[in-house]
Amino acid sequence: MYKKIISILILMCILVTFSACGNVSTVSSNKTDDKKESQGKIQVVVSFNAMREFVEAVGKDKVEVKTMIPNGTEPHDFEPKAKDLEGLNKAKVFVYSGFGMESWVDKSLKVVDNKQLVTVEASKGFESIKNTDEDEIKEHGQEDPHVWLSLKGAEFEAKNVKEALIKVDPSNKDYYEKNYKDFSTQLDSLYNDYKKKFDTAVNKNFVTGHAAFAYLCRDFGLKQNSVEDVFAEGEPTTKKMEELISYCKQNKIKTIFVEDMVSPKVSETLAKEVGAKVQKIYTLESKEDNKDYIQSMKSNLELIYNTLK
Missing domain, CATH: 3.40.50.1980 (Nitrogenase molybdenum iron protein domain)
Incomplete structure (x- = not known):
């Protein structure tokens, strides 16, 4: 009886060992496959x-x-x-x-x-x-x-x-x-799609947090004005702020666009001064809101178009 129990225990150990080896082999194989796929x-x-x-x-x-x-x-x-x-x-x-x-x-x-x-x-x-x-x-x-x-x-x-x-x-x-x-x-x-829309818009002006949209403007015959310069540096002087306020009022700007990595404080101040709202726009410098390029640009174009109506 004692020998039978010992035999059963030995058999169980052997089975567990083979099972473990099989798992190790599988894991090792998967890692190799992943590496090959990456390579x-x-x-x-x-x-x-x-x-x-x-x-x-x-x-x-x-x-x-x-x-x-x-x-x-x-x-x-x-x-x-x-x-x-x-x-x-x-x-x-x-x-x-x-x-x-x-x-x-x-x-x-x-x-x-x-x-x-x-x-x-x-x-x-x-x-x-x-x-x-x-x-x-x-x-x-x-x-x-x-x-x-x-x-x-x-x-x-x-x-x-x-x-x-x-x-x-x-x-x-x-x-x-x-x-x-x-x-x-x-x-x-x-x-x-948007060339047709922008061609019919009477107003062509919009305001952004920094001057990142000149090429988009060239595509569609639009004009941007901005709180910060092309390289998103420096807050506007008092004179520049006064000019922006005047510009927004003259062009009936309803929205001040802000970008994810540009401080919104000045844009929010400008929006209050001219009775406009602040709206996020994508620069695609970072991944935002889990949108791909086409989705982000479609959102940008629709938002800009809606502010020109």
């Missing part, structure tokens, strides 16, 4: 959220994207640390917008040890809007950097992304071409 994708590093949107729209499940500038961080103020640049040493593609938006890029790339890295300045070749303020030009450069807030600009930047992905992965050229075409069609459809 099979093109490793892409982007500067900020809008660039991530374009890479994912074109690359979809063939890319793995890491964003350098965290959500909630103002890109104009970002300066990368050594740990922020680590991903570039392993990436195949690095995408940034350009036109002075990421002033740190040239300096940072000099310390990156990755000769195979394909670097994409997404706005390269796009017709820029020039800054006119001498202080802005001196500090940030000649161009307004907010290309991605134009539907035409987004289409242009996404095309540059597409060409980079084809360069590093030519075997999937048709895949990237199709995805780009689908994204481009969505952008064109949204543009055409």
Whole structure:
């Protein structure tokens, strides 16, 4: 009897051991599969959220994207640390917008040890809007950097992304071409819908927290006025505030738009002075309200259109 009990216990131990080994083997296999799946994708590093949107729209499940500038961080103020640049040493593609938006890029790339890295300045070749303020030009450069807030600009930047992905992965050229075409069609459809609406609007003026929408204005023949400058720096002087109040009253401004990473205090003060409301608008520098690029821009365009009625 005693020997029988011992035999049963030994058998149970053997079964448990084999079962555990099987589980370990399965877990190990899953980890390996995950690693292979990750390794099979093109490793892409982007500067900020809008660039991530374009890479994912074109690359979809063939890319793995890491964003350098965290959500909630103002890109104009970002300066990368050594740990922020680590991903570039392993990436195949690095995408940034350009036109002075990421002033740190040239300096940072000099310390990156990755000769195979394909670097994409997404706005390269796009017709820029020039800054006119001498202080802005001196500090940030000649161009307004907010290309991605134009539907035409987004289409242009996404095309540059597409060409980079084809360069590093030519075997999937048709895949990237199709995805780009689908994204481009969505952008064109949204543009055409709102071009008709804005063409019929008598009022073309709106007010924002900072001057980020010049390219959008060029798309649709609109005019922005803003509390802060192109690079979201500095509160307005008393004279500037008086001019804004006068501007809002003359143009019957009903809404003052504010952005997620710009202080709303001055905009709220301005809104009270002119009897307007404060309304959030997306700059897509960070992921906001779980909306993708098309959803965010459609929201922006509808909000702006409604203020012009």
